Amino acid sequence: MTDESKEKGFWYTLPGILTAAAGVLTATAGLVAALNQAGFLERTEKPTPQTALETAKPAAPPSENPPAPSLKQGGDLQAGAGSASSQTNRSKKELPAAEKTNLLAPQNGGKLVAAAGESWRATADGDETSYCFCNIKEEAVYGFKDNHAALFDQFGIYISKTDPGNVKEFELLSGNDSPTGTFKSIGKFQTQNLKLFEHPYQEFHFPEVKAKYLKLRLLSTWGSNDRIYLLEVALLGRLEGS
Known part of the structure; x- marks a missing residue:
């Protein structure tokens, strides 16, 4: 082989x-x-699948403007402070803070001129510990020093604590005739059911009003009872001509 x-x-x-x-x-x-x-051969990599957290984005809410609230919200009584200012209609002719005084305070000549009962005196006596047990739908009318007219654009209610008996909704009205004459509504307002520790007077702003009398009308409480636990109230402004 x-x-x-x-x-x-x-x-x-x-x-x-x-x-x-x-x-x-x-x-x-x-x-x-x-x-x-x-480089003649190229690797083709499959894309890494996204996690559920990355891909499951919540749908955007519909673009709708919520209806404007019918009641204005309260803040604190210190002029120019508090979140309530941005939620209420402020007057273009707002009174300077330096010119404002509490028109309802006894030392400034404020007084209760008409009410449903004697206990209403506790709402403007300068004592933040006294109170009025009022009822829903009750009204009180306040006057100013020497029966003068006044310019005002800010109202306050002292809220000392969260309580179902605190006033919730109320209405302010102005009048020039007499305590029992014609009154025009300034607006309806709503408090917050809590104490604001730095400034416990919850404030409510409105366009400047000129009047001789202020009427306070109670509309509701934060509870189911018709009895309202009302402490001190205040009205910031100045007497006409002062």
Whole structure:
């Protein structure tokens, strides 16, 4: 047998076939590596799926303007302070703070001129510990020093604590005839049922009014009872001509 026959016969044996297959695989792997390094082959990566937290964005609420509240909200009585100022209609001719006094205070000549009962005197006596147990729908009329007319644009109610008996909704009215004459509504307002510690008088602003009398009408409480626990009230402004 010649050397050529021996060499040819080897490749037909199992060792020869395995050797040849290994050579082919090695050559193929080398070719793939060379092509990949040269940039002929590009890997396509699947995008990483986003998590539920990233994709589940809440739907935007509908663009609708909420209806304007019918009752103005209260803040504190200090002039120019409190969140209530931005929620109420302020007068373009607002009185300067330096000119304002509490027109209802006894030392300033304020007085109760008509009411449903004697206990209403406690609402403007300068004593923040006295109170009136009033009823829903009751009214009281206040006058000013020497029966003069006054300019005013700010009202306050002293709230000492959260209580279902605190006044919730009330109405202010102004008059020039007499305590029992014609009155015109200034507006309806709503308190907050809590104590504001820095300035416990909750304030309510409105366009400047000129009148001889102020009427306070109680509309509701924060509870289910018709009895209202009312402490001190205040009206900031100045007497006409002062």
